[in-house]
Amino acid sequence: MTSQSSDADEATKASGERTFEKAKKKAQEKIDHLFNISLNIAVTGETGVGKSAFINAYRGLKDDDEGAAETGVTETTAEPTPYNHPTMPNVVLWDLPGVGTPNFKAKTYVKKMQIDRFDFFIIISSVRFKENEIMLAKEIQKRKKKFHFIRSKIDNDIRAEEQKKTFNKEETLSRIRKDCQENLKELGNPPVFLISSWNLSAFDFEKLVSTLNSELPEHKQYALLQSAPVTSVAMLEKKVDMFKKLIWAAAIVSGGIAAVPVPGLSFACDTVTVMTFFTKCFHAFGLDDRSLEKLSERVNKPELKNLKKAPLLKELAASSAVRLGGSAVGEFLCSLVPVAGNIAAATISFTMTRDILQNGLKMLADEARGVLREAGLE
Incomplete structure (x- = not known):
């Protein structure tokens, strides 16, 4: 031969x-x-929980960089806003308006956001997950879309707890996670990923990526792994x-x-x-x-x-x-x-x-x- x-x-x-x-x-x-494969990631939650900060961190941008998603303690997003990844333009993170605001009630939110265009949802909270997030998750479930919960600003919680004499980092993280999951029981106890947008390597970001990777079709995995920092x-x-x-x-x-x-x-x-x-x-x-x-x-x-x-x-x-x-x-x-x-x-x-x-x-x-x-x- x-x-x-x-x-x-x-x-x-x-x-x-x-x-x-x-x-x-x-x-x-x-x-x-x-x-060439595209990936559309929807990032949502209540106003001020750190949606834009997470989008910027994923894209490797600081909040004041050119092209960064606008951040703030008040609602800065009036409609779904796409942000292309700097080196993977076919990967788009969408900053969605805060759920539960007067203009975006939870019951009508999913329809207004046209969720069929998104591959999966990231639902963010900086405290406990509340009625609006749970209602939103149920609506997403009905449409057979994937969603994951992120508890943001974990670095702030750790800094606050460090002042206590009895501080234990792992116990603190466990307590925060358990507190979040307690409110999500009716959804089947979904995992909650603890994230610091200031330092994605510090907590559960890699677990989040691995989980998403295991759920996406193979061709979508290519886009996710290439774009993840x-x-x-x-x-x-x-x-x-x-x-x-x-x-x-x-x-x-x-x-x-x-x-x-x-x-x-x-x-x-x-x-x-x-x-x-x-x-x-x-x-x-x-x-x-x-x-x-x-x-x-x-x-x-x-x-x-x-x-x-x-x-x-x-x-x-x-x-x-x-x-x-x-x-x-x-x-x-x-x-x-x-x-x-x-x-x-x-x-x-x-x-x-x-x-x-x-x-x-x-x-x-x-x-x-x-x-x-x-x-x-x-």
Whole structure:
């Protein structure tokens, strides 16, 4: 068996399909989902509970940054307001008006918000969950939508309790959680996630992401994991693992493009696929300047702001272009040979793209691990 046939078999096997044609179709769907899938997250609750602050924290923005959701102790949202993720514009967090206000009664709230456009709801309270939130959750349930409860401003509660001689952090958190759940019994004792928007890594944010990830369809998981901020090594490794599992798909898509007998097309498309994949990794791993600055402030290490990682993408682009360009002529010549030639062109591209993606992903992941070590978040 030729090496080309072996590579074609390997590509097909990686897809879980029986033929290379079916493998290509499945791979294209996976990559389309990775690059383009949308996710709409509705954030709601009563006025002043920290809805906008949570949206800003998830997007890696401070409350006074340009493009941040407006925050305040009074109602600042008069209608559903979309906020696109800075590096994942297809992920949108919607700041909904406070439920229970004179303009938005709980009984009519769901209809006015047009909830079918949202993938799931985050219901936030800074104290106990009350009648309005429970009524809202019931209405969401009727429409078979997912929702989760967040108890916000936990850092404020901890600071207040720290003044007591008998303070115990875990007991305090347990008491807050139990107090919230007591009011939610009629909903089946749903979990309550304790969150500090000032520091998402401090409490239950990662548990929230893991729970959401377990409930979403696979293609929606791609959007969630890419957009969630890196709050620990564990979160980073989840992202790395996701990209690892999709390398075969990017490599097969590259192979499918290579089989088209148009000079230069394979090189151009291979490069776009590879660099889009790496750019997604770069932002998902928190290597962009904005993410590094945010991390620097959170862990109080100003030197992290100087860890410029953008040259990594340029280095990967240059090395990938050289390798892919070197194979472009061979791919084109193979593609002119009917049937067997097309398979040869495809397998050349599959093997090369797979290797490039594996090496590039490892480089970016190692850099991200290094950043977390510098931040003291190993």
